[in-house]
Amino acid sequence: MGKAKKIEDPSCSECAQLNCYRHDKQYPSFCATEAVDPALVEQTRTTYAGDDLDGRLARAAAEVEGRFYGKISRCEEIVAFAHRIRAKRIGIATCFGLIEETRLFAKILRLGDLDPVTVLCKIGSVEKESIGIPDEMKIRPGAYEAACNPILQAKTLNAEKTDLNVIVGLCVGHDALFTRHSEAPVTTLITKDRLTCHNPAVALYTLHSYSKRILDAERMRKL
Numbered sequence: 067m068g069k070a071k072k073i074e075d076p077s078c079s080e081c082a083q084l085n086c087y088r089h090d091k092q093y094p095s096f097c098a099t100e101a102v103d104p105a106l107v108e109q110t111r112t113t114y115a116g117d118d119l120d121g122r123l124a125r126a127a128a129e130v131e132g133r134f135y136g137k138i139s140r141c142e143e144i145v146a147f148a149h150r151i152r153a154k155r156i157g158i159a160t161c162f163g164l165i166e167e168t169r170l171f172a173k174i175l176r177l178g179d180l181d182p183v184t185v186l187c188k189i190g191s192v193e194k195e196s197i198g199i200p201d202e203m204k205i206r207p208g209a210y211e212a213a214c215n216p217i218l219q220a221k222t223l224n225a226e227k228t229d230l231n232v233i234v235g236l237c238v239g240h241d242a243l244f245t246r247h248s249e250a251p252v253t254t255l256i257t258k259d260r261l262t263c264h265n266p267a268v269a270l271y272t273l274h275s276y277s278k279r280i281l282d283a284e285r286m287r288k289l
């Protein structure tokens with residue numbers, strides 16, 4: 067196990083006060099709230115209070131959080147959020163491995179009077195080797211294996227003029243590409259984590275037990 071390094075540049079992850087939330091403690095010396103330009107704070111506040119899409123998204127998110135806190139699941143929250151931003155056409159950017167979950171989610175969206183359209187990650191069927199991925203890095207070497215195509219997923223949903231896009235289990239990095247190219251706002255239903263049944267927090271909750279390997283700095287540097 068490597069020793070934990072002293073953190074030279076602490077930020078919110080090192081803060082024990084979290085005073086920005088309720089003003090019930092003290093701000094630490096390195097506080098991001100105290101360091102940020104007040105004009106920027108005001109600019110964001112005005113945006114959230116305004117009538118543009120950013121303001122509507124911000125207030126709808128807060129309303130769903132406040133009204134349903136701890137009472138409904140994330141798939142219900144997405145329906146509630148879509149209703150509040152007056153989204154109707156919902157894009158689903160799904161992973162091949164989560165297509166059954168996606169079928170259920172699309173059914174739930176329809177029950178909420180929403181209009182889903184799904185695009186699978188393998189759309190376009192571009193072979194992995196044709197983009198420079200060697201055969202030995204395929205899941206099944208020797209077989210035809212299409213690469214994930216999150217840019218085409220986004221462009222297809224852009225052409226569908228979706229109002230809101232939902233990620234269902236895209237891989238790390240593919241989700242980044244999808245988000246970069248999506249014209250509609252993006253939220254996530256499922257975050258892919260093959261080892262934890264798509265619950266990445268499990269690795270953090272079990273960091274000192276079943277997931278202890280993660281604390282090996284030498285190993286982590288080599289990942």
Ligand code: SF4
Binds near residue numbers: 084086092
């Ligand atoms: S903004 Fe300041 S008080 Fe809030 S978490 Fe970051 S460092 Fe802590």
